[in-house]
Amino acid sequence: xxxxxxxxxxxxxxxxxxxxxxxxxxxxxxxxxxxxxxxxxxxxxxxxxxxxxxxxxxxxxxxxxxxxxxxxxxxxxxxxxxxxxxxxxxxxxxxxxxxxxxxxxxxxxxxxxx
Amino acid sequence: xxxxxxxxxxxxxxxxxxxxxxxxxxxxxxxxxxxxxxxxxxxxxxxxxxxxxxxxxxxxxxxxxxxxxxxxxxxxxxxxxxxxxxxxxxxxxxxxxxxxxxxxxxxxxxxxxx
Numbered sequence: 001x002x003x004x005x006x007x008x009x010x011x012x013x014x015x016x017x018x019x020x021x022x023x024x025x026x027x028x029x030x031x032x033x034x035x036x037x038x039x040x041x042x043x044x045x046x047x048x049x050x051x052x053x054x055x056x057x058x059x060x061x062x063x064x065x066x067x068x069x070x071x072x073x074x075x076x077x078x079x080x081x082x083x084x085x086x087x088x089x090x091x092x093x094x095x096x097x098x099x100x101x102x103x104x105x106x107x108x109x110x111x112x113x114x
Numbered sequence: 115x116x117x118x119x120x121x122x123x124x125x126x127x128x129x130x131x132x133x134x135x136x137x138x139x140x141x142x143x144x145x146x147x148x149x150x151x152x153x154x155x156x157x158x159x160x161x162x163x164x165x166x167x168x169x170x171x172x173x174x175x176x177x178x179x180x181x182x183x184x185x186x187x188x189x190x191x192x193x194x195x196x197x198x199x200x201x202x203x204x205x206x207x208x209x210x211x212x213x214x215x216x217x218x219x220x221x222x223x224x225x226x227x228x
Contacts, residue, residue, distance in 0.1 A: 004156070034216070043118070043205050043219030044157070087157070099170045102147075102217075104157040 002027045004090055006105035013112050016077045021108045023088035024070040031100065032091040033071050035064050037084045038107065044087055047073075078112045085109045116140070118220035120206050126226045127196055135191045135223045139208030147209075147217060148181055148191050152202040160204075163189065196227045 003026040013019055025033070032051050036044035048057045050066040057064050061082065063074045073086055089104040119138045127133050139146050148160040159173040163183045174180070178196075183189040193200055203224050207217035 036219075041221070043207070043221050044217075046216040046218070049216060089157075099162060099164070102159065104149075106154065106156040 002090060002092065002101070002103040004088060004103050004105035006088060006108050008108060010109040013078055013110070015079055015112055015114050018076045018078070021073040021086055021110070022070060023105055025090045027090045027092050027103070029092045030090055031093060033066055034089045034091065035073055036087040036089065038087055039084050080112045080114050083110055083112045118206055118208055118218050120220040120223050122223060123221065124224045126228065128228050129198060130195055132192065132194045133196055133225065135204050137189045137206030137220060139187065140218055143208035143210050144186070145209045145211065146183055146189050147207045149205045149207065150202045151205055157205065198227045201225055201227045
């Protein structure tokens, strides 16, 4: 069974204090790993897709990296507006081979204080 | 352009009643997904529609849950004989192709079963 574990569950940072969020996974036949941001009362908003170990992607203050067992979301010099829940999800082909399965972690709640 | 929309935004119902939740995907998106997000839990996959193919219903938790997608566009998720454990936020997402493309989420419907 696919498992996606995100840590920490919650993280509180001061503005400008860089840190990393972790997403460790156990999945057979990974086809991609997604990062989403979710603000309270809203649906998740896509950030990145990573497809293979060693891949990195950046967007503003965020950088996502991928290894064979985990992904990190690095936040450099965060601002209060970066406060949100960050979700990761892993994608694999379903048992029948006809569909893809996306399994989400429970998320990390990030709070950035001014 | 318009994003994914869902209605109602909030629904309060009594235990045992049936409810219908609606999702309007982004125009032209062929794939549509329903997820459930309970407090403190990750997004739980419910059902997946891709074009004219048979839907992947493997995530539906019981036979009280059903969904349809009419004309390859609007989708309705129906929960019959609601139970208190059905209380959650129900999210809909759509993509322009297979699920390895980024999914665009709606704002969700918060269902409360009294």
